Amino acid sequence: CSPPLRRHEDNEALWWALEIGTLQCVSSDHAPYRMDASGKLARGEAPSFKDIANGLPGIDLRLPLLFDAMVSRGRLGLERFVELTATAPARIYNLAPKKGTLAVGADADLVLWDPLRTVRIEPGPRLDNAGYTAYAGFELTGWPERVLRRG
DSSP states (O other), X not given: OOSOOOOHHHHHHXXXXXXXXXXXXXXXXXXXXXXXTTTTTTTOSSOOGGGSXXXXXXXXXXXXXXXXXXXXXXXSOHHHHHIIIIIHHHHHTTOTTTSSSOSTTSOOXXXXXXXXXXXXXXXXXXXXXXXXXXXXXXXXXXXXXEEESOO
């Protein structure tokens, strides 16, 4: 994956920036390269880092990973999670007030969570069709139970 994971101090600085509002949302691209000749192994079985397709699948796990890290582990809390994953992105992309809020006239796009449900991420195919996940073995607390689009 690129950029590679950084030092603990760098990660802590990112958490601090989220906490104090320097960073307004959490975002990442979605690069679900398959682990075969059509994706990461296009240049052979053992390509160098500079020759391998950079990126990982994981769009289906993005919110559960954030919920676990922010809410379940007590890092930032539920209100900040909602701000960083819904309210602020809607504002940044000029989608508010139709998106990112619960208000009369808004679309009522909701994710309903079971904050106590623990899920172990299994290896193998996921919703993105890449055929693997970098998060196999992770145990996440808090899981989306239902998605409502426009109420």
